[in-house]
Amino acid sequence: MLNQSVLLGKSLEELTDWVKQQGQPAYRGKQLHQWLYQKGARSLHEITVFPKQWREQLEEQPIGRSTITHRSIAPDQTRKYLLRLHDGEVIETVGIPTAKRLTVCVSSQVGCPMKCDFCATGKGGFTRNLQAHEIVDQVLTVAEDFQQRVSHVVFMGMGEPLLNTEEVVKAVKLLNQDVGIGQRSLTVSTVGVPQQIPKLAAEKLQITLAISLHASNQPLREQLIPSGGGYPLSDILADCRDYVEQTHRRVTFEYILLAGVNDTPDHAQELVQLLRGFQTHVNLIPYNPISEVDYQRPNEKRIQAFQSVLEEAKIAVSVRYSRGLEADAACGQLRANQSK
């Protein structure tokens, strides 16, 4: 049961129309917009610039905010949240503070149907897509909890964003235009869904597209990512080339490192060949152990050896350790562990 009538997710124009329908002057639309997207109002009742009588009349009007049902704080100050949506479904959101940034890792779906072998979210199954305002809500929730402006958003929480492209694009535009986060500070991460990268390219957004590659050849990729067969590496890379041409943005690649599976120097060489001709950045993500499978994280020496092969080939590379491990911050882990 989706609730279409909430106020969050509406543009300034739509909010202005809405206040006029309520018999209020147009300027109240601007106020409502500011209270929703800048001040993070959770109910109309708290919008003190509105006449008291009107606020009381509208007490029942849903805004579209979730409630925090759980929060854990890791020693590195990463905060992980479980948020309950209007229909009782629960999603994960993570707030990651660094010196100059506050990054929010948002979910785009309740669960995920992709079933990547190493990912906790996939093990829990799929329930539904999120609506754009439910994505924006996650960002507002973290901003409120940290009492700080959110500088960056990554779509790396639960779900596959490009199975929900329309609402994700809508959320990107809201985060940019209404919340005020620069497009270059927004990253959409995908394992790849046929036809969706060209669709995203056509939007001509200045966001960062991150591809969860995870393998240097097709058979290995299909072993790790069951959906990989329907969208071969060669097609993904061709779509990425078109994406770069259309948007003039670099595409980044994510590569999870699983000991003895995809982390040998030979794999690294194969990856170099695969990415030949790409102006790119590779993020190596040492596997974050989940209880459902018995992959291992490679040791430091192996991680460095893999990294060196890429560096020697002049590929920009960084190792991205999952933040907030103590807060169960790997994809889908917190929700899985809470429901045990």
Ligand code: SAH
């Ligand atoms: N579905 C999207 C976004 C969600 S996952 C995608 O696949 O890109 C975000 C990133 O976390 C992906 O690169 C994913 O492969 C990675 N990830 C998932 N499980 C992980 C684990 N156990 N350890 C480390 N990284 C993981």
